[in-house]
Amino acid sequence: MRTGVVYTETVIYSAPEAFANEAPYQTAIVSLDAGGRVTGRILGDRVQIDDHVVEVEDRGGVPYFSKA
Amino acid sequence: MRPVAVIGVGKTPFGAFPDRDLRSLAVEAGEKCLRNANAAPGQIQSFYLGNFSGPAFVGQNHLAPYVSTALKIDGVPATRIEAACASSGSAFYHAWTEVAAGINDVVMVVGVEKMTSQTTARTSEILAQAGDCSGEMKAGNTFASLFAMIARRHMHDFGTKKEHLASVAVKNHANGALNPDAHMRKTITLEQAMKGRPIADPLNIYDCSLISDGAAAVILAPLDRAHEFTKNPVRVLGIAQASDYVALDEKQDITTFPAVRLAGQKAYQMSGLSANDIQFAELHDCFTIAEIIATEDLGFVARGKGGPYAFEGCTLRTGPRPINTSGGLKAKGHPVGATGVAQIYDLVQQIRGEAGERQIPRHEIGLAENLGGSGATCVVTILGAQ
Numbered sequence: 001m002r003t004g005v006v007y008t009e010t011v012i013y014s015a016p017e018a019f020a021n022e023a024p025y026q027t028a029i030v031s032l033d034a035g036g037r038v039t040g041r042i043l044g045d046r047v048q049i050d051d052h053v054v055e056v057e058d059r060g061g062v063p064y065f066s067k068a
Numbered sequence: 069m070r071p072v073a074v075i076g077v078g079k080t081p082f083g084a085f086p087d088r089d090l091r092s093l094a095v096e097a098g099e100k101c102l103r104n105a106n107a108a109p110g111q112i113q114s115f116y117l118g119n120f121s122g123p124a125f126v127g128q129n130h131l132a133p134y135v136s137t138a139l140k141i142d143g144v145p146a147t148r149i150e151a152a153c154a155s156s157g158s159a160f161y162h163a164w165t166e167v168a169a170g171i172n173d174v175v176m177v178v179g180v181e182k183m184t185s186q187t188t189a190r191t192s193e194i195l196a197q198a199g200d201c202s203g204e205m206k207a208g209n210t211f212a213s214l215f216a217m218i219a220r221r222h223m224h225d226f227g228t229k230k231e232h233l234a235s236v237a238v239k240n241h242a243n244g245a246l247n248p249d250a251h252m253r254k255t256i257t258l259e260q261a262m263k264g265r266p267i268a269d270p271l272n273i274y275d276c277s278l279i280s281d282g283a284a285a286v287i288l289a290p291l292d293r294a295h296e297f298t299k300n301p302v303r304v305l306g307i308a309q310a311s312d313y314v315a316l317d318e319k320q321d322i323t324t325f326p327a328v329r330l331a332g333q334k335a336y337q338m339s340g341l342s343a344n345d346i347q348f349a350e351l352h353d354c355f356t357i358a359e360i361i362a363t364e365d366l367g368f369v370a371r372g373k374g375g376p377y378a379f380e381g382c383t384l385r386t387g388p389r390p391i392n393t394s395g396g397l398k399a400k401g402h403p404v405g406a407t408g409v410a411q412i413y414d415l416v417q418q419i420r421g422e423a424g425e426r427q428i429p430r431h432e433i434g435l436a437e438n439l440g441g442s443g444a445t446c447v448v449t450i451l452g453a454q
Contacts, residue, residue: 008224008322010216011269012208016196017189019208027207029217029317037317039204049224062207 002055003068004032006047028053030065040065069168071291073301074451076105077413081249082282082401090119090126090182093283094135097406098178101285102139105297109140112287113172116163117148118156118179119405124194126182135178152198153354154309155179157408157438157447160286161309167288174293179410180283181403191279195404198441200315212276214316214442215355216268222323222357223270225372230270232375234261236356237274239384240392244399246425251280251401275356280401284410302416305433306339306450308332314444323372327446328365328437335435335448336367343367346450347430348389348418350411352439353396359383362437363391366448385428393418393426408438408447415451 009028012019019025026042030053040063043056052068078100080093094117102109117132128134132146151158156179163175183191192212196205199214222228238261244250256274264272287297294301310330313319319326336342343366351366353359360374368389369377377383383391394400394414397407415434417423423431432453439446 008217008221010213010220010271011266012210012213012216013265013269014192014210014212014267015189015208016193016205016210017187018193020189022208025208027209027213027217029322039207039209039315039317041207049220060206061202 002032002034004030004053006049006051006053007031007037008049009042009047011046028065038063042066070170072164072167072288072304073291073294074286074304074412074416075289075294075297075301076101076107076287077285077416078104079249079284079410079413080282082251082280082403084184085281086184088281090122090128090180091135091138093182093281094178094180095138097283097285098139098176101176101287105287107174107287107297111174112141112144112176114144114166114175115141115146116159116177118159118177118408119148120150120152120155120181121194121197125186141176151445152440153404154408154438154440154445154447155405158309158445160408160412160449161307161447163288164304164307167290174287174289176285176287177409178283178285179406179408181405182281183279183403184281188279204315204317210268212271212355213268215357216271217316218322219270219357222361225323228360228375230262231258232360232379233275233356234258235379236353236359237261237398240353240396240398243385243393243426244395247395247400250395250399251278252399271355277354277397277402280403282401282403282406284406284413286409286412300420301454302419303452303454304449305341305452306335307448308334308338309445309447312444314441316442323361325361325365325439325443325446327443328362328439331446331448332366335450339450341433341450345433346389346435347433348393348428349391349435349437350394350414351391351437353392353398354402354439358439359391359396366435366437385426390428393423393428411436411438412449419451419453
């Protein structure tokens with residue numbers, strides 16, 4: 001699984017219609033250790049900028065990360 | 069290239085107007101503009117419409133001739149431009165190229181959006197189409213959350229504080245309270261602005277611009293013909309449009325907007341002016357952080373210092389460089405496709421000395437910055453008194 005560092009993050013309270021029942025949830029842009037950045041969801045504990053994260057699953061093309 | 073002037077402007081109030089449809093708003097702004105320019109519909113040689121998402125918001129496409137014919141502007145090229153929230157800024161830029169190049173003399177631009185017939189959740193979803201729907205938006209982001217992530221990183225890199233963001237909201241609400249056409253005419257305190265309902269951390273409801281209905285219009289002509297129409301034309305001193313990645317995660321550094329810097333540099337170069345010469349500005353404060361970053365990218369203040377610059381009052385109506393005397397997108401309102409032309413309207417009002425209670429003393433040279441998405445399109449325009 002891919003690993004990386006949180007470049008930036010937010011917790012979303014006001015969600016678009018399709019995700020409204022999941023709010024609040026955290027999204028982040030992750031700088032991957034292998035290079036490049038990807039936008040995904042955070043599962044479990046909230047993360048902050050510079051936290052190390054690991055990809056734990058892929059749901060329909062969206063990577064989900066958790067604190068490493 | 070010929071010198072170009074704005075010969076007339078018009079605008080509807082911005083707000084939530086359940087009884088009005090898209091076309092009636094566009095026609096109201098257009099008719100006011102024709103009257104302001106002392107022009108007849110038959111004199112318009114080319115027509116541009118800035119609109120982000122008529123198809124999704126109101127189920128209507130083919131909008132340019134749909135509006136131009138209702139204004140009795142018949143037979144001429146009628147072209148819609150879509151560039152997210154910079155749709156009508158881009159339409160204005162393309163109208164300017166036609167006049168400057170000598171292709172046509174009298175060209176009209178209308179910007180319009182009718183947003184409030186949808187729920188907020190559905191509106192977020194429609195607006196999200198201006199981002200990368202195969203990546204960032206699929207993960208559940210909204211425009212508020214993209215700008216929240218920009219704010220987080222700006223805070224991390226430069227020490228920007230929540231109070232700095234809140235001071236932008238307080239200022240723009242104070243200005244909007246004096247604007248009879250503003251969507252929200254309510255002043256707020258710093259404490260209120262700090263404690264609004266959370267939308268996407270660190271942004272709360274007061275950091276976000278409004279969802280509005282409205283339209284704005286402008287007519288351009290060559291400077292040497294401007295006096296056939298009006299006693300007080302306003303000159304386009306510099307203008308440029310620039311582009312960048314749509315997805316935030318493709319950008320090297322999200323605390324700056326390269327398209328704003330590029331459009332700003334080109335507009336300064338065309339006008340022969342520098343940031344120091346700009347007396348006032350209408351900046352694209354879709355979120356408070358966006359106004360702060362724009363002041364940095366346009367060279368009004370050093371990189372990373374935009375937060376304190378706002379917080380210390382430099383951008384107040386009574387400060388050294390007033391920003392968003394109209395109330396900005398925050399309080400005036402943000403019918404997204406209308407915003408770019410509405411900013412031109414606001415500059416023209418100040419330059420002509422017609423801004424009423426909001427009139428500022430130094431109002432000869434103003435700049436408008438219209439941003440699309442999270443920075444993928446930017447149009448910067450510098451207008452000046454004759």
